[in-house]
Amino acid sequence: MTQESPDDLSRHATKMAKKKAARDKIMATKTDKRGLIIVHTGKGKGKSSAAFGMIFRCIAHDxxxxxxxxxxxxxxxxxxxxxxxxxxDTCEFHTMGEGFTWETQDKSRDIEMAQAAWAKAKELIRDPSNHMVLLDEINIALRYDYIDINEVVAFLAEEKPEMTHVVLTGRNAKDELIELADLVTEMELVKHPFRSGIKAQIGVEY
Known part of the structure; x- marks a missing residue:
């Protein structure tokens, strides 16, 4: 490793001090707090995993x-x-679906279960004691029109308590939801082991 000269170290310290001052100035303007609508979408892995990371943060903070x-x-x-x-005792967990449509092969049943899941979601979001509510794979139900996107957007815009965070995951998020959201992350697929014949594995996918 190359030894830094005293002049190099001084220049680096001065540069970092300027960066810190600029960042502190920006951060001083960020004073608002409110519940966010967060969307994880895209073809890449990690949408639900990232959402559960936030759920576990909430649990860690009780x-x-x-x-x-x-x-x-x-x-x-x-x-x-x-x-x-x-x-x-900290996190309610409701698995309302019965698998993907190609597994159930019963569209009317899929719609019924998605509607029941949405009813439970609204109940949980309306409860202001919930700091965060994760709606896992709701974007898939919305994509197939099992739930009305206009109803979801109107509910989140008009009935979500001010300080409640709502996280919505799944591929192909609707444009209306992306427009409403405060934070949208699209997971980009670069490589996936499934394409090399490797199945979903415990500890990675589930």
Missing amino acids: MKCAVVQFIKGGMSTGERDLILDKFS
Whole structure:
């Protein structure tokens, strides 16, 4: 490793001090706090994983939260098992879906379950004691019009308590939802092991 000269170290310190002063000035203007509408979408992995990361942050801070899974069926997952076993007093967990449409092969049943999940989601969001509510894979239910996007947008805009965060995951988020959201992250697919014949694995996918 090259030894830095005293002049180099001094210039670096001066440069970093200027950056810190500029950042502190920007941060001083960020004083507002409110509940956010957060969307994780895109073809890449990690949408639900990132959302559960925020749920676990809430749990770590002893903040009440809730999860509604719109599509995933009864298969055991690490997040659900851990929350139900250890943190059910802090986080309500509702798996309302029965799997993807190609698994159930019953569109009317899928619509019925999605509507039931949306009803539970509204109930949990309306409860101001919930700091965060995760609507896992709701974007898939919206994509197939199992739930009316206009109803979802109107509800979030008009009925969500001011300080409640709502996280919505799944591919192909509707434009109306993206427009409403405060924070939108699109996961980009670069490589995926499934394309190389590797199946979903415990600890990675579930």
